Amino acid sequence: MKSRTRFAATSLLAVLLLALVGSLALAQDEVTLTVWSWRTEDEDAYNEIFDVYEAANPGVTVEFVPFVATDYNNILATGLTGEGGPDVAQLRAYGGVQALIEAGQLLPLDGEVDLSGFTDAILKGATGREDGHVYGVPFGVQALGAFYNVGIFEELGLSEPETWDEFIAALDTIAGAGYIAIGNPALDSWMLPILHDAVAAPRYGGPEFEAAVLAGETDFTDENYVASIAVLQDLQPYLPPDVTGVAYNDARTLFISGLSPIFIGGSFEIGFWKSEAPDIEVGMFMVPPPPDSLTGPLVPSWMDGSYGVNALTEHPEEAKALVEWMGSVEFGQMFTDKINQLSPVAGTEPTDPLLAEFATAMMENPAAYMLLVDFRYGDPTGTNILGPEIQRLFLGETTPEEIADALQTGIAQWFTPAEAE
Amino acid sequence: MTALPNANPDAKPRRTWRKNAMMPSVPTIALFILPAFVLYTVFMVYPLVQALIFSTFEFNGLVRGDFVGLQNFQQLFSRYPLNEQLPRAFGHNVAFFLGTMAIQNTAGLLFAVLLHKPRLGKRFFRTVFTMPYLISPIVVGYLWRLMLNPLFGPINNTLKSIGLSDLAKPWLGDPATALPTVILVNAWMWVGFPMLLFGAGLAGIEEDLREAARIDGASNWGIFQHIEFPLLTPVIGIVTVLTFIGNFNAFGVVWSLAGVDGPPAGATDVLGLVFYRTAFDGGSDAFGLASALAVLMFLFIFTVSVGVQTWFRRLEDRMQ
Numbered sequence: 001m002k003s004r005t006r007f008a009a010t011s012l013l014a015v016l017l018l019a020l021v022g023s024l025a026l027a028q029d030e031v032t033l034t035v036w037s038w039r040t041e042d043e044d045a046y047n048e049i050f051d052v053y054e055a056a057n058p059g060v061t062v063e064f065v066p067f068v069a070t071d072y073n074n075i076l077a078t079g080l081t082g083e084g085g086p087d088v089a090q091l092r093a094y095g096g097v098q099a100l101i102e103a104g105q106l107l108p109l110d111g112e113v114d115l116s117g118f119t120d121a122i123l124k125g126a127t128g129r130e131d132g133h134v135y136g137v138p139f140g141v142q143a144l145g146a147f148y149n150v151g152i153f154e155e156l157g158l159s160e161p162e163t164w165d166e167f168i169a170a171l172d173t174i175a176g177a178g179y180i181a182i183g184n185p186a187l188d189s190w191m192l193p194i195l196h197d198a199v200a201a202p203r204y205g206g207p208e209f210e211a212a213v214l215a216g217e218t219d220f221t222d223e224n225y226v227a228s229i230a231v232l233q234d235l236q237p238y239l240p241p242d243v244t245g246v247a248y249n250d251a252r253t254l255f256i257s258g259l260s261p262i263f264i265g266g267s268f269e270i271g272f273w274k275s276e277a278p279d280i281e282v283g284m285f286m287v288p289p290p291p292d293s294l295t296g297p298l299v300p301s302w303m304d305g306s307y308g309v310n311a312l313t314e315h316p317e318e319a320k321a322l323v324e325w326m327g328s329v330e331f332g333q334m335f336t337d338k339i340n341q342l343s344p345v346a347g348t349e350p351t352d353p354l355l356a357e358f359a360t361a362m363m364e365n366p367a368a369y370m371l372l373v374d375f376r377y378g379d380p381t382g383t384n385i386l387g388p389e390i391q392r393l394f395l396g397e398t399t400p401e402e403i404a405d406a407l408q409t410g411i412a413q414w415f416t417p418a419e420a421e
Numbered sequence: 422m423t424a425l426p427n428a429n430p431d432a433k434p435r436r437t438w439r440k441n442a443m444m445p446s447v448p449t450i451a452l453f454i455l456p457a458f459v460l461y462t463v464f465m466v467y468p469l470v471q472a473l474i475f476s477t478f479e480f481n482g483l484v485r486g487d488f489v490g491l492q493n494f495q496q497l498f499s500r501y502p503l504n505e506q507l508p509r510a511f512g513h514n515v516a517f518f519l520g521t522m523a524i525q526n527t528a529g530l531l532f533a534v535l536l537h538k539p540r541l542g543k544r545f546f547r548t549v550f551t552m553p554y555l556i557s558p559i560v561v562g563y564l565w566r567l568m569l570n571p572l573f574g575p576i577n578n579t580l581k582s583i584g585l586s587d588l589a590k591p592w593l594g595d596p597a598t599a600l601p602t603v604i605l606v607n608a609w610m611w612v613g614f615p616m617l618l619f620g621a622g623l624a625g626i627e628e629d630l631r632e633a634a635r636i637d638g639a640s641n642w643g644i645f646q647h648i649e650f651p652l653l654t655p656v657i658g659i660v661t662v663l664t665f666i667g668n669f670n671a672f673g674v675v676w677s678l679a680g681v682d683g684p685p686a687g688a689t690d691v692l693g694l695v696f697y698r699t700a701f702d703g704g705s706d707a708f709g710l711a712s713a714l715a716v717l718m719f720l721f722i723f724t725v726s727v728g729v730q731t732w733f734r735r736l737e738d739r740m741q
Contacts, residue, residue, distance in 0.1 A: 074701065077483045103484040187594060187684050244685035245571040245594015254572065379707065380502055384682075384698075391686040395596060409501050 031318045032061040036086035038072035045338035080105040080310055087313040088322055091136045093125035093303045095376030101128040101135050107309040108133035113324040117345045125303030129377055136306025137327040141342040143267045143301040143362040144198035150281040152261035160285040167288045171238045181238035183260025185251035186394055189387030193371050198264050200228035201298040202289035206367040216417025220408040229400035231290045244391050267358045271340040284357050299362040300369040378414025385410040475712035493713035510690045518668040525608030526660055529615030537623045551613030562677025565606045569593055593679055596688035603689050607674050615660045622656035658733030662726050669722050692718055
């Protein structure tokens, strides 16, 4: 009787001990990595993508936590200061990530993580301006171009324009048929620098001008840059009437409802066209260079953001392994397939035909969307000045010369050419 | 209950007893004040002091840097385009306030007078007029933005269909009409508020006064002009101060109706939007700069509010 009790007690103890040891071992192997993002719309896609990673890395669970995009910067900045923050965070690009880097809230990744799949131009968006270290693995690229409604173009007997004259002739035909030729907005000022660069980058000389400004050889008051702003005045008759009252979503509605066959914007619209207007066949073309352009057609692009590691993470090695994988072709291909955006990883091929067209055009005619890529490192940013100024241009309150002066004045407060390199 | 020490207990025993009985002990008073005091300190005083401290420091994102004294304040008035946006936004706030006083509060007074007498429909109309301010400003802005949409909006479509195409303007897209439109929409939203206050004020005026005037042969307008309106002075004072505070802190409606940079070309830019942009869309030193702006806005609103209130109180005293 006594021995049986002792046996029972001993076995119970043994079982408890085993369970304890087991759970300890499990606790050591099981790692949950939290990934924060501003892409609520991509939650399902990311969960599918991370399922693949979890299958290949037993013991690692990746939890994707998206926040509302407009509040994300503040949420992340707060999250990175203490407990409860993410292990891996989606980071804004270029100027948008500098505050986090300067505050020492991210781990440097160069030398730690294989970044060989990326060009320097791409990595620039995740690089600390002060210390030159790379703090994120880029996940996306955006490019600018013109979307068009293939059905309406066919109905009007139009083809993709290759010269400025053809472009203007096409716009006249479209307007003559009762459509709004270019259904772009001007109420939301952020779309205006996009329109300017997509249309007029060749007029100011694209990458060469960018290099010259960064080197201090010229500035925004350059006559070619002034002329590039004036190109928008030439296009205004083809934009919606009272364009400064037309909001971004109104403009997208013009396009998907077939009221306007052209929308000039970024590759990030493709997902929206696909989901909101699956019946409309959408094509893309590069806006032909305006008269007196210094280059051929250009496709301005920028790195959209990256994934970095929280300096306070409890699992730095696992987190680094995860972001390294996010720089692989496997991740990049799934990213472009499932999320319909361009991946910056060399060796990935977009399966979506429209996206593939953007990729090809961007590869063959590369340029940087320079106000975003180079002039968001200080306040005011280039785009924050140019946007409202172009509104004033459309309202007839200012001239291209005055706009160029305003842009230069604003940027010169924090930008010195020597610093740029 | 501990009685307060009384120097002369025999003088007026009954009264003293009462006084002491009604006067709770200091710890009791403290206990009752404590919750409000803690809440007020934590949610009002602390953030205000915090903002004042932040405004004198340099920031790197959320990380506080060196003490810079008044440099942030100086930056507000010297950094382009902030130095142009601030005075412009201030002017728009002034226009917003004057426009709201003229339109919203006059209409509120009119509705209050019209709804003072009738038995029938009084409740119904009061509810209808106060309904909009139960809706979030963001939703109100969004709804009116849809209504006023120059391409698809029902307002312009209606105007066009009844042959008034000339009146079909891009209401929010034209600098000449954008701010007035914002003021009107804001008035539409808030008109029920002054209406209720004026209504309560009118109800508080003794009916005898009106009857006496009527017997003396005063018209309805005469009664309003010489009796009701002057007696509403305290309410007008309250409405003015609340309108001033509300308008100088305006954000939600403008933000959702027009946009974050007060389009077109800054025609609807107000201080609230400038603050928002500085704080959430500025450079890495945004925190200090935005705090400085917040401190200035607070000081201005506080000073003017106290001033207006004092002025109205003197006016009341003089009338009495």
